Amino acid sequence: MAYHSGYGAHGSKHRARAAPDSPPLFDDTSGGYSSQPGGYPAPGAEVAFNVNHLLGDPMANVAMAYGSSIASHGKDIVHKELHRFVSVNKLKYFFAVDTAYVAKKLGLLVFPYTHQNWEVQYSRDVPLPPRQDLNAPDLYIPTMAFITYVLLAGMALGIQKRFSPEVLGLCASTALVWVVMEVLALLLGLYLATVRSDLSTFHLLAYSGYKYVGMILSVLTGLVFGSDGYYVALAWTSSALMYFIVRSLRTAVLGPDSVGGPAPRQRVQLYLTLGAAAFQPLIIYWLTFHLVR
Incomplete structure (x- = not known):
């Protein structure tokens, strides 16, 4: 701010008019609000505020936890009902094959007359998978x-x-x-x-x-x-x-x-x-x- 070095007619010191500041090159957005008239927030600021407020609300956290528990319980029920009718472990047993088994089994299906032993093999009272038992x-x-x-x-x-x-x-x-x-x-x-x-x-x-x-x-x-x-x-x-x-x-x-x-x-x-x-x-x-x- 510049001042005159002299005094006026009445002996009082006069302050000179300040030169107008040049407009800023960039708007200051560090506060999360735009420079719009009236102090309205930026379009994304209100959404961020609502999300933060929702996450900080104890009732919202309780509701989210309750919903997650219901979804987990429903998933367990679906898996339980599925295992009642279709056992995934048993189904995996019937698909435990390899290339050698498939080739030998196809030959057995086409020409089974020379095969001698037809009993299913067991190991500790558990039947061997197909890739180990023809x-x-x-x-x-x-x-x-x-x-x-x-x-x-x-x-x-x-x-x-x-x-x-x-x-x-x-x-x-x-x-x-x-x-x-x-x-x-x-x-x-x-x-x-x-x-x-x-x-x-x-x-x-x-x-x-x-x-x-x-x-x-x-x-x-x-x-x-x-x-x-x-x-x-x-x-x-x-x-x-x-x-x-x-x-x-x-x-x-x-x-x-x-x-x-x-x-x-x-x-x-x-x-x-x-x-x-x-x-x-x-x-x-x-x-x-x-x-x-």
Whole structure:
């Protein structure tokens, strides 16, 4: 601020007018408020204030904690109900496979007549996983075979100029429904025959799903060699699958608990095993004959 060195007419010292300050190059926003008239806060300042106020509110913290506990409790209930119907650990057992097991099991399904030992191996009363025991059932091969069958059916229908999404969807759903019906029939038969065994729904689903391997071979042979090749492959794969089913289920259904039991019960259990095996060629034919012409 500049002052004059002299005095005025009345002997008083006069202060000179200060020069106006130059406008600042940048606004000061360190206080969180803009330089707008009236002192209104910046657009983001009110939101930040509300969030900070909410986090600092004890009632809000209690509500958030209560909501988190409800969500955690609901998650536990869902997991508990899921484990009641589908055991994740048991499901992992049926997918514990490797390349060597898959190759050997496919060979066993196509040519099972030279296989000697059909008993499932145990370690400390726990069955060995499929990658360590060739006789253990798995769900990997049935799942991949089902997908391959659907793709092969689409290719066969496309070669014959009969492909459509509706027909392919009907083919896939029919194959899946037949397997589900077969498993339910086996469960009902085991219940009526009062069979006490280690067979579960996953076991029956695995044994029922192995038919897709024979279906794939039959359709492929029919596409390459015509209907005659299809019927030859159908007869071979059906007989091989029947032999495989009988030998695999024989130990499980006619186990040690049935030894010494009533003769009628043993006959019912034997008929159940033979019926499950004899039903395989009918399903294979029903699901593949329309794909080869």
